[in-house]
Amino acid sequence: MMENRIYNFNAGPAALPLEVLEKIKDSFLNFGDSGMSITEISHRSTLFDDVINDAVARTRRLLKLDDKFQVLFIQGGASLQFSMIPLNLLGEGDTADYVNTGTWSTKAIKEAEIMGKTINVVASSEDKNFSYIPKNISFNSNAVYAHITSNNTIKGTQWASFPETGGVPLIADMSSDIMSRPLDVDKFGLIYAGAQKNIGPAGVCMVIIRDDMLKRVPDTLPSMLKYTTYASKNSMFNTPPCFSIYMIQLVMKWLEESIGGLEEMAKMNQTKARILYEAIDASGFYQGTAETDSRSLMNVTFRLPDEALEKQFVEQALKNSMGGLKGHRSVGGCRASIYNATPMAAVEALIDFMKNFEQKNG
Amino acid sequence: MMENRIYNFNAGPAALPLEVLEKIKDSFLNFGDSGMSITEISHRSTLFDDVINDAVARTRRLLKLDDKFQVLFIQGGASLQFSMIPLNLLGEGDTADYVNTGTWSTKAIKEAEIMGKTINVVASSEDKNFSYIPKNISFNSNAVYAHITSNNTIKGTQWASFPETGGVPLIADMSSDIMSRPLDVDKFGLIYAGAQKNIGPAGVCMVIIRDDMLKRVPDTLPSMLKYTTYASKNSMFNTPPCFSIYMIQLVMKWLEESIGGLEEMAKMNQTKARILYEAIDASGFYQGTAETDSRSLMNVTFRLPDEALEKQFVEQALKNSMGGLKGHRSVGGCRASIYNATPMAAVEALIDFMKNFEQKNG
Numbered sequence: 001m002m003e004n005r006i007y008n009f010n011a012g013p014a015a016l017p018l019e020v021l022e023k024i025k026d027s028f029l030n031f032g033d034s035g036m037s038i039t040e041i042s043h044r045s046t047l048f049d050d051v052i053n054d055a056v057a058r059t060r061r062l063l064k065l066d067d068k069f070q071v072l073f074i075q076g077g078a079s080l081q082f083s084m085i086p087l088n089l090l091g092e093g094d095t096a097d098y099v100n101t102g103t104w105s106t107k108a109i110k111e112a113e114i115m116g117k118t119i120n121v122v123a124s125s126e127d128k129n130f131s132y133i134p135k136n137i138s139f140n141s142n143a144v145y146a147h148i149t150s151n152n153t154i155k156g157t158q159w160a161s162f163p164e165t166g167g168v169p170l171i172a173d174m175s176s177d178i179m180s181r182p183l184d185v186d187k188f189g190l191i192y193a194g195a196q197k198n199i200g201p202a203g204v205c206m207v208i209i210r211d212d213m214l215k216r217v218p219d220t221l222p223s224m225l226k227y228t229t230y231a232s233k234n235s236m237f238n239t240p241p242c243f244s245i246y247m248i249q250l251v252m253k254w255l256e257e258s259i260g261g262l263e264e265m266a267k268m269n270q271t272k273a274r275i276l277y278e279a280i281d282a283s284g285f286y287q288g289t290a291e292t293d294s295r296s297l298m299n300v301t302f303r304l305p306d307e308a309l310e311k312q313f314v315e316q317a318l319k320n321s322m323g324g325l326k327g328h329r330s331v332g333g334c335r336a337s338i339y340n341a342t343p344m345a346a347v348e349a350l351i352d353f354m355k356n357f358e359q360k361n362g
Numbered sequence: 363m364m365e366n367r368i369y370n371f372n373a374g375p376a377a378l379p380l381e382v383l384e385k386i387k388d389s390f391l392n393f394g395d396s397g398m399s400i401t402e403i404s405h406r407s408t409l410f411d412d413v414i415n416d417a418v419a420r421t422r423r424l425l426k427l428d429d430k431f432q433v434l435f436i437q438g439g440a441s442l443q444f445s446m447i448p449l450n451l452l453g454e455g456d457t458a459d460y461v462n463t464g465t466w467s468t469k470a471i472k473e474a475e476i477m478g479k480t481i482n483v484v485a486s487s488e489d490k491n492f493s494y495i496p497k498n499i500s501f502n503s504n505a506v507y508a509h510i511t512s513n514n515t516i517k518g519t520q521w522a523s524f525p526e527t528g529g530v531p532l533i534a535d536m537s538s539d540i541m542s543r544p545l546d547v548d549k550f551g552l553i554y555a556g557a558q559k560n561i562g563p564a565g566v567c568m569v570i571i572r573d574d575m576l577k578r579v580p581d582t583l584p585s586m587l588k589y590t591t592y593a594s595k596n597s598m599f600n601t602p603p604c605f606s607i608y609m610i611q612l613v614m615k616w617l618e619e620s621i622g623g624l625e626e627m628a629k630m631n632q633t634k635a636r637i638l639y640e641a642i643d644a645s646g647f648y649q650g651t652a653e654t655d656s657r658s659l660m661n662v663t664f665r666l667p668d669e670a671l672e673k674q675f676v677e678q679a680l681k682n683s684m685g686g687l688k689g690h691r692s693v694g695g696c697r698a699s700i701y702n703a704t705p706m707a708a709v710e711a712l713i714d715f716m717k718n719f720e721q722k723n724g
Binding site: 220 | 366373374375376378380386387399403404406437438440441442449565584604606609686691
C-alpha cells in the first residue's frame with residue numbers, strides 16, 4: 001500500500017485499481033498528447049472514439065459477447081434503469097417477473113409499479129430479512145423478462161448460479177458484481193451495472209442488451225429514454241459522460257492485461273472471500289449475516305456482539321488505514337466490500353485487524 | 363501557456379481552468395487526506411457532503427439565488443431536460459411556448475412533441491438559418507412556461523437580454539453561457555445547463571428550479587425523472603456523478619476566488635469577444651455568420667472565402683497549438699468557442715494567427 005493511501009472497503013463508489021488512478025493522474029493535463037485534459041476533449045474527436053470503442057471492444061472480449069449483444073453507456077445509474085427497462089420492454093398487456101432479494105430489487109419493483117406496469121413478484125426472501133437467495137422459482141412462461149439482482153450489496157447475498165427460467169430472458173442488475181466472474185450471457189436479454197462498484201466511477205451505467213430486446217422499444221418514448229437511441233449512436237446521441245467512460249476503458253484494460261481476464265479475476269475474488277468468511281466462521285465473536293450458501297463474494301456482512309463494539313471496530317479500523325467498514329445505514333452492522341480492485345493484501349490486513357480486535361474485546 | 367498544453371477552442375466538452383485541472387491532478391490519489399481518490403469516496407460521506415454543499419452554496423452566491431430556488435445536479439445532459447421539463451411541468455390541458463433559435467431549441471421542441479404535449483412555437487429565426495435572435499415576441503398569457511435557448515452554440519447567436527413574457531416564467535437552456543455573466547433570475551422558473559461548456563466536465567446537468575415549478579411535478583413519474591426527487595434528497599436519491607460535481611465545485615471556487623465573480627467574468631468575456639469580432643470585421647477575408655446584434659460572446663462563428671481555405675485554417679491552427687476551430691458538422695465553417703476558461707492570451711494568439719493566415723492566403 002502506498003504510504004498515504006488506505007485500504008478501501010467502501011460499498012460504492014469503491015476502490016479502483018491503483019494503476020488506473022495513476023494513469024489518469026499522469027495524463028490529466030495532457031491526454032494522449034492532445035494538449036488537453038480528458039475532460040476537455042471533444043466527444044466527436046478521434047481521440048474519444050478510440051476511448052469508447054476500446055471500452056466496448058474490451059467489454060465484449062471479457063464477457064465473450066457475440067454480435068447479438070450491444071454495449072451501451074447510459075447516465076442515471078441503475079436507478080434510471082429500474083424505469084427504463086419496463087418503459088422500453090413492457091407494452092400494453094405484457095407482464096414481467098421479478099425476484100425480490102433486497103433493497104435494490106425492491107426499488108426496481110417499485111419503479112415498475114409507479115408506471116402502472118403489470119409485474120409479478122415470483123419469489124422473495126423478505127421473510128428472513130433477505131438473508132438468502134430463493135431457490136426453485138416458478139417463472140411465468142409468458143413473462144417478457146425475469147428480473148433479478150445478481151449481488152445484493154446491502155444484505156451481502158449473491159446468486160452463485162442463475163435460475164432456470166424456461167426460456168424467459170433474464171434481466172440482471174449486476175451493479176455490484178459485473179466483471180467479477182465469467183458469465184454465461186446466453187441466458188440474458190439485458191444486463192445493467194452502475195459503474196461505481198466494480199468497473200469505474202459514479203456517473204455511468206453499462207447496459208448490455210440483446211437484439212430481440214431492442215425490437216420491443218416503442219417509438220413514443222423520449223429519445224434519451226430509448227435503448228435504440230444509444231444503440232444506433234454508439235452511446236453518443238448527446239454528449240456522453242466522457243471521463244467516466246474513459247475510466248471504464250482503463251479498468252477493462254487492467255482486467256485484460258494486468259489481471260488476465262475474468263477467470264483469473266474470479267479465482268482472486270473467491271480466495272479473498274474464502275479467507276475472510278473462514279476468519280469470521282472460526283471466531284465466536286464475528287457473525288456472518290447471510291445464509292452460508294447465499295453469501296456474496298463481493299460484500300461480506302457481519303455483526304459483532306453489540307452495536308457499541310461495532311462502532312469501535314469501524315473507528316479503530318480507520319485509524320489502522322482501513323476505511324468503509326460500516327454496514328449500510330438501513331441495516332447496521334459491519335460490511336467489508338471486496339470488489340475486483342480490493343487487493344488480497346487489504347483482506348489479509350483486515351483479517352489481522354479483526355483477530356487483534358477480538359483478542360482485545362472478545 | 364504550459365509547454366505541452368494547447369489553446370482549446372472546443373465547443374464542448376471545452377477548456378477548463380488550468381488551476382482546477384492542476385488541483386484535481388495533485389489530489390487524484392488522495393482526496394482531502396482521505397487516502398482515497400475523489401472517484402473512490404462514498405457519496406454518503408462528510409467528505410462528499412462538503413463537496414456538493416459547497417458547489418451549491420457557491421452557485422447560489424454567484425447567481426444571487428434566494429430561497430425560492432433550488433440547485434440540482436441531474437445526469438443525462440440538457441437532452442434529458444428537453445423531456446423532463448414537459449414531463450414535470452405540463453399536465454393535462456397545459457400548454458407552453460417555445461422560441462426556436464437553432465439546433466438545440468429544435469431538439470427541445472421535438473422532445474416535447476414526442477410525448478404528445480401541447481406546445482406553441484411563438485417565434486423562430488429559421489427563415490434566416492437561425493442567424494439572429496427574434497424580437498418583439500408575443501407570448502401566450504396562459505402558457506405554463508416560455509422556453510428559450512440563451513446561447514446557440516452551433517449558430518453563434520445569444521440573447522443579449524431576455525424577452526418580456528408578461529409574467530410567464532422563463533425556462534432557459536443555458537448550457538453554453540451559464541455563469542458567463544450576471545443574471546436577473548427573477549424572470550426564471552427553471553434554468554438548466556449541461557456542465558461541459560462553462561462549468562465542468564460532461565456527465566452532469568445543473569438545474570436551478572423555483573419552488574412554484576416543483577409544485578407542478580406529478581407523483582406518477584418514475585423517481586429519477588421527477589425534480590422533486592432531486593430537490594428532497596440534495597441530488598442524492600441515488601449515487602450522483604461525484605467526480606463531475608466535484609469539478610463543478612472547483613470551477614465555482616475559481617469563479618469566486620480567482621476571477622472575482624460574474625461581473626468580472628462578464629467583463630473579460632466581453633473583451634475577448636469584442637477583440638475577436640473586431641478582427642473579423644476589420645478583415646475582408648473572414649466573415650461573421652450571425653447578425654451583429656445577435657452575436658454570441660461564447661461561440662464566434664465565421665467563414666473564410668472557401669471550404670478548402672477553412673480546412674487549411676483549422677489544420678494550420680492546430681499545428682500552431684490552437685485546437686477545436688472547426689465549425690459544427692451540421693453547418694461547416696469555423697468556430698472559436700471562447701468560454702469562461704479560455705484565457706485572453708488564447709484569443710490574442712488566435713487573432714495573430716488569423717492575421718498571419720490572411721496575409722498568406724488572402
